[in-house]
Amino acid sequence: SAVISQKPSRDICQRGTSLTIQCQVDSQVTMMFWYRQQPGQSLTLIATANQGSEATYESGFVIDKFPISRPNLTFSTLTVSNMSPEDSSIYLCSVEAWNIQYFGAGTRLSVL
Amino acid sequence: RKEVEQDPGPFNVPEGATVAFNCTYSNSASQSFFWYRQDCRKEPKLLMSVHSSGNEDGRFTAQLNRASQYISLLIRDSKLSDSATYLCVVTGNQFYFGTGTSLTVIP
DSSP: OOOEEEEOSEEEEOTTOOEEEEEEESSOOSEEEEEEEOTTOOEEEEEEEETTSOOEEOTTOOTTTSOEEEEETTEEEEEEOSOOGGGOEEEEEEEEETTEEEEOOOEEEEEO | OOSEEEOOOOEEEETTOOEEEEEEESOTTOOEEEEEEEOTTSOOEEEEEOOTTOEEETTEEEEEETTTTEEEEEEOSOOGGGOEEEEEEEESSSEEEOOOEEEEEEO
16 A cells, blocks of 8 residues: 655635645655545545646646646645635545555645 | 446444445446545545455445446445445546445444
8 A cells, every 4th residue: 555644734724825735655656646625525636746747637727726746756745826715625635556546634724 | 427426325324234335437448446435534545446246345345337337335234433435436547536425324
């Protein structure tokens, strides 16, 4: 299995500010994913982050709002930019290893 | 049409009961199938993968019906600790998650 460390675990932010979420994996993985999960909803894929290339964003998500870094095979960051209350959600980092997805514990974001 | 559809429930069952969840998927070319479990305020965790011939892990049985494009999860002898949301996951060019089925096992 893959062990993922994600931080911060939670944050309360003012609108208009930005928050960067970090994701560290205990092994080298090719693909890392960033998801959003609204309360009572399932997971929505924001983007796929591959090392050495631009992240691939899903429909409805853009790089200016959710810039992603993937500097190496064990680390990635997601920034939520210019936040509004609608960005309040749980953000989850995930990796694929041996055809299984493993998740970080998530970042619970509240925007006031 | 959604890639994966699940009955959201909630399912409220007494301890010891048998409960079954179904999940349908739209892409006949889907390759891999999983059930994940998500506890309240926690991340999803793999419960079991679903093999073509069906598979069992203790009280849990997963089955795949490719012709009808659905997978199922059967939980026997429900325990209080089984209370969680169960997510159906299907892979194609990415992992597609169902909305989850909420289960509460009542003493």
